Structures are given as C-alpha cells and as structure tokens.
Amino acid sequence: MASPLDPQTGLPVVAMIGGGQLSRMTQQAAIALGQSLRVLAGDATESAALVAADVVLGDHRELADLVRAADGATVVTFDHEHVPTEHLRALQDAGHRIAPGPAALVHAQDKLVLRRALREAGEPQPAWTRAERPDDVARFAADHGWPVVLKTPRGGYDGKGVFVVDDIAEATGLLERHGTLLVEERVEMVRELSAQVARSPFGQVAVWPVVETVQRDGVCAEVLAPAPDLPEALATSAQELAVRIADRLGVVGMLAVELFQTAGGVLVNELAMRPHNSGHWTIEGARTSQFEQHLRAVLDYPLGSTAMTAPVVVMANVLGGAATGEDWSGAPLDERIHHFMAHWPDVKLHWYGKGLRPGRKLGHVTALGDDLAEVRARAVAAARYLADGVVDDAFAFETEHRGA
Numbered sequence: 001m002a003s004p005l006d007p008q009t010g011l012p013v014v015a016m017i018g019g020g021q022l023s024r025m026t027q028q029a030a031i032a033l034g035q036s037l038r039v040l041a042g043d044a045t046e047s048a049a050l051v052a053a054d055v056v057l058g059d060h061r062e063l064a065d066l067v068r069a070a071d072g073a074t075v076v077t078f079d080h081e082h083v084p085t086e087h088l089r090a091l092q093d094a095g096h097r098i099a100p101g102p103a104a105l106v107h108a109q110d111k112l113v114l115r116r117a118l119r120e121a122g123e124p125q126p127a128w129t130r131a132e133r134p135d136d137v138a139r140f141a142a143d144h145g146w147p148v149v150l151k152t153p154r155g156g157y158d159g160k161g162v163f164v165v166d167d168i169a170e171a172t173g174l175l176e177r178h179g180t181l182l183v184e185e186r187v188e189m190v191r192e193l194s195a196q197v198a199r200s201p202f203g204q205v206a207v208w209p210v211v212e213t214v215q216r217d218g219v220c221a222e223v224l225a226p227a228p229d230l231p232e233a234l235a236t237s238a239q240e241l242a243v244r245i246a247d248r249l250g251v252v253g254m255l256a257v258e259l260f261q262t263a264g265g266v267l268v269n270e271l272a273m274r275p276h277n278s279g280h281w282t283i284e285g286a287r288t289s290q291f292e293q294h295l296r297a298v299l300d301y302p303l304g305s306t307a308m309t310a311p312v313v314v315m316a317n318v319l320g321g322a323a324t325g326e327d328w329s330g331a332p333l334d335e336r337i338h339h340f341m342a343h344w345p346d347v348k349l350h351w352y353g354k355g356l357r358p359g360r361k362l363g364h365v366t367a368l369g370d371d372l373a374e375v376r377a378r379a380v381a382a383a384r385y386l387a388d389g390v391v392d393d394a395f396a397f398e399t400e401h402r403g404a
Helices: 021-033 063-070 085-093 102-109 111-121 134-144 168-178 232-249 290-298 333-343 372-388 393-402
Strands: 013-017 036-041 054-057 075-078 128-131 148-151 162-165 181-185 191-199 205-207 211-216 219-225 253-262 265-272 312-319 348-351 361-369
Touching (some): 013 021, 021 290, 063 075, 134 148, 134 168, 134 181, 219 372, 333 372
Parallel strands (some): 013 075
Antiparallel strands (some): 148 181, 211 219, 253 265, 348 361
16 A cells, blocks of 8 residues: 555645544644644544544544544554554554554553563563462462552553552452453552653664653652653663663554662563653653654654753643532633743643543643752642642742742
8 A cells, every 4th residue: 555645745644543632742743844643533622633633533442433544644653552452453454554553552552461571571570460360369469468459451541440459358359340450569669760762663763861750649740851860870771671672562653661660670560652641841851752753753754852952851740620510719720821821931831622620631831940859849830730729839939949
C-alpha cells in the first residue's frame, strides 16, 4: 500500500486513536510541522476533538471505526493503549502502518506479557507471579512477605486496577472479582522515576533526562526534571535500559519506562508506548517536545534535540479540586486564570478543555529556572490555585521568594 499524503499539503496524515489531552497536545505539535493529524474520538466534546480539524467519531473497540480512522492515513498511532490487540493485527494485515505495532504495544497493554518479556531479557523488575487462585498469592507472600501488590493485567492506569493487600482474604475477594491477576512484591523504593526514549523505524533513538515523578493517590502530581540528586551513572543506566527495551520490543514512537528507584538501582514498573504525563515538561523544557518527537518518530523523520532549555523544569498537574457539577467553588475558572496569569507571568498553562470532576487531570503548568525549591514552589502553587482556588504554603513561599 502506497503511503498516502494529504492532497492539500502534500505531507503525511497521522491518525491518532483517542481524543484525550495527549492527542490535543500532539495536534499542537502537528500544526507547527505542517502535518495533518486525524483523531478518532468517542465524542465531539473530547479534549482533542475540540481543536482538531479532522475528527472521526467512533469507538476504539470497534474494528469498523478503526478502519474509518486509518483509511487514507500514512500511519496510525495512539494516545492510549486500550485498542484491542486483535483489531490492530487486522489493520496491519490490511496494509495499514501501525506505530507502535501490535507486537510491541501488547507489552504496554498487558502487564503479564511485559513481565515475561523482561524476565526473558534479564532486565530488572520486581518479583512477580501470575495468580488465578488464592493459593498462588499465599505462596508468593510466603516467599516475599505481606503486603503484596495485585494488578489487573489489562486496563489499569492512574492507580486504577492496582491494589495493595495485607492478607489472603483481601486477595481472594479481588480474584473473585477480577479473575487472573498479576502479583508483585511491594518494593521498598526511594522514589519513582521515568525514562523516556523516542525510536524511529530506522532505529534512531533519542532520550531525555531521567525525571522524578511525584504521585498522589496513584496519580502523577508533579514531574521534576532532571531527577534531583540522581547519580550520573544511575541516570545513564536508566536511559540505556529504556533504549534496550525500545530496541528489543521494536517500539516506534515514544516509550516511557516507569521505574522504581531502590537502594540497589532501578526496577521497571510499567511501560507506556505513547506520549506520557512524565514528558509534558518537554513542551517548554526541551528543544524538542515529546509530542513533536512522537510525530517525527512514527513518520520516520530524523529526531530532534532533547537538550533542556533551563537547568530545572517542574511540571505540576492541575487536578480537579472542589467542583460540584459544572460549577467551581470559589472564584470562576476564567477569573482564576486571570489571576494566575497576573501572579505567574512566566509559568506556562496548558488547559485540556475537559469537563470538571474532582481528581481529574484538567491541565498542567510548567515552570523553569535555576533553583529547584523555587521552581517547584512556583509550579505547585500555580497548579493548586487553578485547581481549587487555594492559596497554600507553597504560594506563600513562592511569593516571599520572589520578593512580591
């Protein structure tokens, strides 16, 4: 099948499955590159559907809708991993180019598949087993101790489908509810890290500095770039691990390797084969953002520089705060954005156009500078204020630090 081009621009058409904020920010990168981005969205009010010119409305679980999105596209890629693997194989068999392909993407879709692949490759990961019966969990806990971590093999994200259990009764209930589960040891970790790499079909790779991710209630709240006080040798080791995984699995596009830092090194937690929350800082904080790099990679263009634009970059997610229905408590959103811009003129805001819901990722802010404490305080205070109008200690610290 010839690689189709947009008849108006003469440039490739990228079809992205999923209409969330990752597609929305990929659309922004596509505009600058002159590329055409087509989005398969479930609803016209989804984040990317509000801003993309070429929107196909459909269900990512339906092969016919995937075909409609893929027809005429140069390459099909994703803003989430939830497309049925068998549908991706069918698209590939029909001649559509998929990036990453189903043989690679299944490792981000199915945690058991990932664990087996890492074991075969000899890469570092937590101790684990597959559990179908309570006895499987009991034997694992006898070797590794309680509590243990149970995970649904497919479908979990942002803490969903992850359970820390203290006894066999809890484990039994979860097995009855979910069926087969992945069982992992609860790792004694120093912190969570993320190593991102982009890989093209040609095999070119590009890596960003390893970052620290700060989780709250299973959701990424902050990203600190580069990870503070991370020894250079360990940072390099984490980057090399990400490159090895990308090469071994044949990833095309972005790969985020979520890591646990332990006293002995790093362990692989999970993979994401798409732009990832831990890379949002790259929009302002790197010469090439993860979104532009993803487009370059899936189109087999040469990859861009990943050099940082400032010594320290902090991204903070705006997580839905005290919202009731469609109304914000306190000041209206437009008023908050007005005050945000006045108080933090050098902090960049990315708003996703989503409906309001407590705990939901509504947007993010990015701050740059030289001093981690000051930059982090600025980002956290701005995000907190946008979320629920709270002027907290971080706001006070940041204001005092600026001499405002």
